[in-house]
Amino acid sequence: MPDLVPESNPDLRKIIHVDMDAFFAAVEQRDKPELCGLPVVVGGDPKGRGVVATCSYEARRFGIHSAMSAARARSLCPQAIFVRPRMEAYREASRQVMGILRSYTALVEPLSLDEAFLDVTAATAGGTLAVEIAREVLDRIHRETGLTASAGVSYNKLLAKLASDWRKPHGLFVIPPERGLDFLAPLPVGKLHGVGPATVKKLSAIGVETISDLRKMAQEQLIAVFGKAGAWFYEVARGIDRRPVQPTRQRKSVGTERTFSVNLEDRRTMLATLQQMARQVVARLHALALVGYTVNVKARFHDFTTVTRAYTATEVITNTETIMALLPELLDRAAPQGASVRLLGITVSGLVQIQASSRGARQLNLLDGNPDLR
Numbered sequence: 333m334p335d336l337v338p339e340s341n342p343d344l345r346k347i348i349h350v351d352m353d354a355f356f357a358a359v360e361q362r363d364k365p366e367l368c369g370l371p372v373v374v375g376g377d378p379k380g381r382g383v384v385a386t387c388s389y390e391a392r393r394f395g396i397h398s399a400m401s402a403a404r405a406r407s408l409c410p411q412a413i414f415v416r417p418r419m420e421a422y423r424e425a426s427r428q429v430m431g432i433l434r435s436y437t438a439l440v441e442p443l444s445l446d447e448a449f450l451d452v453t454a455a456t457a458g459g460t461l462a463v464e465i466a467r468e469v470l471d472r473i474h475r476e477t478g479l480t481a482s483a484g485v486s487y488n489k490l491l492a493k494l495a496s497d498w499r500k501p502h503g504l505f506v507i508p509p510e511r512g513l514d515f516l517a518p519l520p521v522g523k524l525h526g527v528g529p530a531t532v533k534k535l536s537a538i539g540v541e542t543i544s545d546l547r548k549m550a551q552e553q554l555i556a557v558f559g560k561a562g563a564w565f566y567e568v569a570r571g572i573d574r575r576p577v578q579p580t581r582q583r584k585s586v587g588t589e590r591t592f593s594v595n596l597e598d599r600r601t602m603l604a605t606l607q608q609m610a611r612q613v614v615a616r617l618h619a620l621a622l623v624g625y626t627v628n629v630k631a632r633f634h635d636f637t638t639v640t641r642a643y644t645a646t647e648v649i650t651n652t653e654t655i656m657a658l659l660p661e662l663l664d665r666a667a668p669q670g671a672s673v674r675l676l677g678i679t680v681s682g683l684v685q686i687q688a689s690s691r692g693a694r695q696l697n698l699l700d701g702n703p704d705l706r
C-alpha cells in the first residue's frame with residue numbers, strides 16, 4: 333500500500349470555496365419580501381416545457397431540484413410560486429459577491445455566477461487563519477448583499493468544494509490536511525469531481541462504491557479501465573488535487589451529455605433527449621452571461637465509436653429555439669437512421685460574454701465535425 337499522506341508538499345495551499353445558497357431564488361426572496369418562507373421556483377412555465385433553474389430551500393423539501401421539468405416541479409408542490417429568471421439582477425448580485433472575494437486575494441476563480449474558489453495562501457502568511465477569512469467573507473456577503481453563502485476551507489480545490497456543501501445553508505466547514513483522508517473514505521464515489529453517473533455504474537460493477545473502496549484499486553488497474561481519468565481517480569481518492577486556482581480561466585464551451593443504461597434506437601426519444609439537454613445548456617449559458625457561435629451534437633455508438641457534428645453561426649446563438657431548430661439535422665448527421673446510440677451530448681462553443689456579443693443570429697453554415705474514433 334503506497335504512503336497515504338495527502339499533498340506531501342509542506343507548503344500546503346489554503347483554498348476556500350464559496351457557494352451562494354439557492355442563489356437565484358434567494359435574490360427573488362430578497363427583492364420581494366412577500367416570497368420569504370415560501371416555496372419559490374425560478375425557471376420556465378410549468379404549463380409548457382420549462383425547466384427549473386433553481387429553487388428555494390422551502391421548495392427543495394418537496395423534492396424539487398434544478399434541471400427538473402417545471403411541470404414535474406408543479407406536480408410535486410402545487411403551491412409553489414414560479415418566477416421567471418431575472419438574469420441582470422443575478423449578475424449584479426454576483427458582481428457584488430465577486431468584488432467582496434477579490435478584496436481578499438487576486439486569486440479568485442469564478443465557476444459560475446454563484447460560486448468561486450479563492451487561494452488565500454498568501455493572505456495567511458502573516459498568521460491569519462483561512463477559516464477566519466472565510467467567516468469574514470460570509471459575514472460580509474450577508475451584510476452587504478442581503479444574501480447568504482456557504483464556504484468550505486481545505487488544502488485543495490477538491491476538498492474545499494466538498495466542504496462547502498457540508499453545512500448548507502449559511503454554513504462553514506473546514507477539512508484540515510490531517511483529516512482529508514478520513515473525511516473522504518466513507519463518501520460515495522459519485523461525490524468526486526469528474527465521476528458522473530456512468531462512471532459510478534462502471535465502478536459499482538467492479539465492487540467500488542465508496543472512496544475507501546476506490547483507494548484500494550491499483551493505479552494501473554484504474555488506468556486500464558478508465559484511461560487517463562484513472563490516474564485522476566487514483567489521486568483524488570488519496571486527497572490529492574494539484575489544480576491551481578486560475579483567476580484568468582476562460583471557459584471554452586458549455587455542454588452536457590448522457591450515457592444510457594440501454595442503447596437508444598428510437599429517433600423521437602433521441603430528439604426529445606437532445607431537446608431537454610439543450611434547455612439545460614441554455615440555462616447554464618444564461619447563468620454564466622455567455623452566448624456562443626457553434627452548436628455541437630455528439631453521439632457514441634455500441635462499439636464506442638464517437639462522432640461529433642456541428643453548426644456554426646455567423647452571429648451568436650442566443651436562445652433555445654435556435655438550437656432546437658438545428659437538432660433534427662445535427663442528429664441525422666451524427667447518428668444515421670438505424671443507429672444504436674449509447675451516449676448523446678450537446679455542447680455550445682465559440683463562447684463570448686453577452687456584453688461583447690452582437691444580437692441575433694443570421695444564416696447558419698454547416699461545419700462537419702471530425703469523427704472521434706476512440
